[in-house]
Amino acid sequence: MPKLVANDIATMLKKRISSGEWLEDGRMPPERDLAAEFGVARNTVRRAVGFLEDDGTVVRHVGRGTFLTATNPTSIASMVARMEGTSPADMMEIRQLLEPAAAAFAATNASATELNAVREAHQTACDAMEMPEFEHWDAEFHHRVFACCRNDFLKEIHNLMRAIRNQSPWFEMKKRSFSEERRQVYCREHQAILEALLHRDPEGAKTAMLGHLKTVEKNLLGR
């Protein structure tokens, strides 16, 4: 039987792909380069890459090159797209993971002006009587707490969550669950968080935030 070099090259390529090579832009070297690298004719490389194409590992475009499908550059966009369909239950679970920790960070790290911004958002929310306005300053309160912790990535995750929650199905849900009584509860709970921040009390801020989020979850999901 002949040598089946193409098969070997295909498995080598697969190994290198799965080991993270060419992940940066998802683009493989030209067939001519691979042929030179493996010391083999281009036809053989073409056959090997053809196998990868057959099992969907790779896509080829004339004039452009060969690209990995597993890690194409649209993947970040597609992740965000999937996130947009996040269920309220999942979201609340993650908020209860992140926000208490953020509050604790904030209690130790916040500057005076940042704390002032938090207080201001809290105050404005308490004064707001209309649901959309309250809603906005409520979100702003949480946002400013995140702004206090010195972690940019955490801030961006929160921005992402906020963007998702601002979409229409969420808005409807929040509107349904809104009531004057609940608004007052939220204000009291925000007050507790704020005071813990002002007292530079990480543990207090953490538990106050967690308690608040439990309330929000109960109201939002009705359980």
Add this chain to the structure above:
Amino acid sequence: MPKLVANDIATMLKKRISSGEWLEDGRMPPERDLAAEFGVARNTVRRAVGFLEDDGTVVRHVGRGTFLTATNPTSIASMVARMEGTSPADMMEIRQLLEPAAAAFAATNASATELNAVREAHQTACDAMEMPEFEHWDAEFHHRVFACCRNDFLKEIHNLMRAIRNQSPWFEMKKRSFSEERRQVYCREHQAILEALLHRDPEGAKTAMLGHLKTVEKNLLGR
């Protein structure tokens, strides 16, 4: 050197935009200037700026210039762009928030087949001797732990973190910090996590994961 210069220029421009350049008046330099600066033809710059226009980062007006629209920090595209610049320190902080919790979820929620997948990733990583291959199965181990918890949003956040860590500066950093000794330490720590999962021990999984991430942080950041 191959093609797709326009792609590279587009990502460079995005980076510079999200790093706050040209924020004063929101106006980018003329295409002719950019072409000179990057040392490419204006057509290439036009194509690159065209990409930015496509995803809404920028608007163009004949006779006036090209202007940023991303002064709106809540746009998803700009959030993703900022996340891509996440520092290793920030990333590790968030991993230490999320992954122990995910491990705890996994210990209570995972199905037998999911746990088997985790074990398989662990085993393959332990057997891998090359750095890129170990790296890949290491990441896969963590990924499969996340797959066990029943929260889709959490999974997507982890995908996001993984995508960020797959970018070139991170890869270099991981390569520098890699050593055979550390690989063995990671294997032992993964083993501990896996065993906690198999014993359905949320607290154990949580602390094992946290300990592991502390080790990774120490190795990666050198402190």
Add this chain to the structure above:
DNA sequence: TAAGATTGGTTCAACATTGGATCAGATAAA
């Protein structure tokens, strides 16, 4: 207001790179 300069929009031809396709010949296994 009018003229000129600046800037993005459009088109074109030339060239380089890259995957697609084919063929004749060499090599090795059945």
Add this chain to the structure above:
DNA sequence: TTTATCTGATCCAATGTTGAACCAATCTTA
């Protein structure tokens, strides 16, 4: 020998970059 595979080569088609020219909208200046 027959058959499948690899080699080396050539040509094609699609795509990207370059450099240039010209147009149209806008701004600046006289």
